[in-house]
Structures are given as structure tokens and as C-alpha cells.
Amino acid sequence: MSRRRGSTIIALSIITIIAFLIIVSMASIIISGMSDLLRTQLNVFDEETERMRENIEVEAFSSGGKIGLCINNTGTTTILITYVVVHDVSSDDISIYNVMWALDTGEDLTEILEHEYPSPGSMVKCVLVSSRGNTWQITIKG
Amino acid sequence: MCLNTRRGISEVISSLLLFVIALAVLVIIATSIYGYYTNAISYVPLFFHESKLSMLEKLKVVYGFYEDGTVVLVIYNYGDIHTEISYIVVDQKVYLATDFITDTEVKAGEIKVIQFELTLDQGIHVLGIQGRRGSKSTILVKVQ
8 A cells, every 4th residue: 555655656756847847947938038028128118219319400501513411410319320312303213322420419410412402493302311210301492 | 177277477577567568658648748848839939039020120111202103112121130011001901012012121221112003092191011020110191
């Protein structure tokens, strides 16, 4: 009788150990996945906060027949302008300029685009795109 | 009188035999449980990985216009991962992106111009896109 009880105890112990190992391995996988996900989520929140702090004021001028842009960072974070999209409204041409214009808070920047300034009567729309996905549009009439 | 004089197997042999049979059954059960468990558990890291990627996907329509039956959208991927445009939304209607464009991939940090033919009535329309992992962006377009 006592031998049978001993066997039962051993079997139960083995089952308990296996169940424990399964639970531990599952928990470790879930915990590591969750912590990684949480870290990513926090980074996304940080990026989103920075994105909301971005703001610029843009003015356009003609410089030797090219489009000149005077940009003032009025936001509370540094900005990296990565692209300028120029839409010539009269011909419907779209030009994309890959730029890397970095602006500190409160900094002014003047840059010349390799794009013709619109002739009198025509119009172009410029969209400045930041690395965090913000956009600012300016309409330039010739 | 005929007595059965054949002797049974010894206690030791019978115990060993039972032990081996029990062990075999245990191994079969354990193998099947382990197979099921590893199969089930392999989806967990995949789920976390996909959730993470969906957070990193960031697509935005930075500019758009409509002219002579053609919609032009400028799309920027400002996320950290390469992605694809899965759907194009026009007002309340959702279309498969492949119905309009062949190259749907937008690499990380890339800006892409897509254009397609579509008839729109006069007025203001909502045009949008949805990425492969669910990021959405819309833009208002005025049709003269």
C-alpha cells in the first residue's frame, strides 16, 4: 500500500515539475515580449510628443530665379526637414527635393531650392516635410 | 488429475515489464504534448513581433490633388520599417491598392508619388491610404 502511495507521489511530482517548467517558460516568453512591446510603445509616445512640439514658419522669396525659403523654427524641439515637395499648379508637375535641413529651437535658416521661381501669373505649392512626419505648406505666386 | 505446472513470470520481470510499458506510454504522451506546446508557443513571439512592427509603421499622405480625372498622392514613410500600401480610401469606399498601382512598397524614410485614374464629383473629397500593418492617413482634396 505504501509502495503504491510512493509511486503516486513520484508521478505527481514529475507532472508538477513538468507543468511548472511549462508555465515558467511560457511566462518568460510572454514577459520578454511584453517588455519589448512596452519599450517600443514608450519610444513611439516619445516620438509623438516630439512631433507635436515641432513647428516652423516659412517664407518664400525669389533668389536669382530660384525659390528661396526662409525657415524659422518656432517649435520647442529640433527639426529635421527631409523633403520639399513642389507642385507646379499650372503644369501639374511634382518635384521632390531630398534635403537635410536641421534647425535648432528658435533658429532661422535660409536655403535656395534648385527650382524655378514661378513666373508672373503662375503658382507653385511647396510642402516641407519633417523627419517626424509633420508638413507645412506654402503657396508661392509669381 | 491434471495440474497446471507452468510457472508464471517472476515478480521482478513483471515489474520491469510494467515499468517499460508505462514509460513508453509516458514518452508517447509527453512527445505529443511537447509538439502541441511548442507549436502553440511559437505564435506568441510572432504575435509580439507583429504588434511591435505595427507600432513602427508610419505612413502619411503629405500632399494630394486631383486634376483631369487623375488623383495624385504624395506618400511619406516616416517610420522605421519598410512597408506597403494595402488600401486606398476614397470618401467612404475602400479599394485594394493593387487595383490602382502596381508598386505598393514604400521604404523607410522614402517619399513616393502615386497617381491613378478616378472620377470624382465636384466638391471636397477625403482621400486616404492604409498601410499593410494598419497605419492610416487621409487628406482633403478639393475638386473644382
